[in-house]
Amino acid sequence: MTYEEFREDVLNGIKTFQNDWREGQKVFNYIDSKYHVARKVQFDYGVDCFYRNDLIDKFIETAYKLL
Template structure:
């Protein structure tokens, strides 16, 4: 999977209006792939609380999806 494919997959979903973009991405990755906490705690990249980390979070998510943890 490419980062662009993952972004399209996430963008095709609907999220609660009160969720920030990073929060939506984090929750989606966690519910579908179960790797958000690994990225948050092991790689120390957190987009749930900080939207500035979305790009790095997605990079790490693609890496784990494609190659495991």
């Protein structure tokens, strides 16, 4: 899977989540549930988009590198 395919999967996947969730929260939860690397990105790499939407791109990039 290329990075673009991964990113597209994440951005399409979050469309199924609740509308009252923040975008970063959706991205974090989607990657955590499907790829199981969100906690590693958060704790080992210090990138956490759950509360910070400005870190979404970096979070997706870091998750992809781990995979």
